[in-house]
Amino acid sequence: EIVLTQSPGTLSLSPGERATLSCRASQSVSSRNLAWYQQKPGQAPRLLIYGASNRATGIPDRFSGSGYGTDFTLTVSRLEPEDFAVYYCQQYGSSPRTFGQGTKVEIK
Amino acid sequence: EVQLVQSGAEVKKPGESLKISCKGSGYNFATYWLGWVRQMPGKGLEWMGIIFPGDSDTRYSPSFQGQVTISADKSINTAYLQWSSLKASDTAMYYCARLPSKLFMGAFHFWGQGTMVTVSS
Numbered sequence: 614e615i616v617l618t619q620s621p622g623t624l625s626l627s628p629g630e631r632a633t634l635s636c637r638a639s640q641s642v643s644s645r646n647l648a649w650y651q652q653k654p655g656q657a658p659r660l661l662i663y664g665a666s667n668r669a670t671g672i673p674d675r676f677s678g679s680g681y682g683t684d685f686t687l688t689v690s691r692l693e694p695e696d697f698a699v700y701y702c703q704q705y706g707s708s709p710r711t712f713g714q715g716t717k718v719e720i721k
Numbered sequence: 722e723v724q725l726v727q728s729g730a731e732v733k734k735p736g737e738s739l740k741i742s743c744k745g746s747g748y749n750f751a752t753y754w755l756g757w758v759r760q761m762p763g764k765g766l767e768w769m770g771i772i773f774p775g776d777s778d779t780r781y782s783p784s785f786q787g788q789v790t791i792s793a794d795k796s797i798n799t800a801y802l803q804w805s806s807l808k809a810s811d812t813a814m815y816y817c818a819r820l821p822s823k824l825f826m827g828a829f830h831f832w833g834q835g836t837m838v839t840v841s842s
């Protein structure tokens with residue numbers, strides 16, 4: 614099973630700042646089969662990025678994903694008030710599919 | 722428009738059985754993989770398992786194999802997650818979510834609203 618470790622656990626930033634979230638895999642994620650989700654309190658998760666760097670439908674271009682192998686990054690170029698949430702990475706290159714433990718982006 | 726609508730919140734006692742549902746609409750239900758994700762209170766997301774309603778091919782995470790049963794009835798566009806004997810540790814929000822194609826590959830592009838299951842004596 615691939616274990617995904619996200620860091621940091623919590624990121625305290627101000628609106629307008631850049632957020633950089635990390636997701637490290639215990640073994641290589643095949644074919645960049647990695648996704649990022651955003652979850653706000655009381656809501657279901659929402660897909661942001663798939664294939665490591667492809668934005669899902671309707672996702673603003675301030676969200677970008679990069680990386681390959683075992684190291685992946687989600688970047689939010691300029692935080693908007695609605696971006697403060699918890700973010701999860703997920704690999705779907707091998708079974709069982711697994712999620713990271715999440716990074717909370719909070720208002721500083 | 723793809724929609725996944727889940728059944729309502731449940732409150733059960735330990736040892737009871739339960740079956741929650743996820744009804745898909747806006748697409749050909751039989752030809753897309755549909756999975757289940759657990760979120761315990763204040764915790765992260767856990768991938769439980771997934772089913773292809775067309776032929777009921779089902780895959781489980783080892784952590785959930787034998788603990789739950791995933792099924793689907795393609796005639797009524799509905800997938801199910803069931804327990805035969807609930808435990809307090811099954812208290813969680815459960816989400817259904819759909820893959821983007823008929824292949825067992827991809828992220829969950831579409832999500833249900835979640836079903837809260839509370840198990841307490």
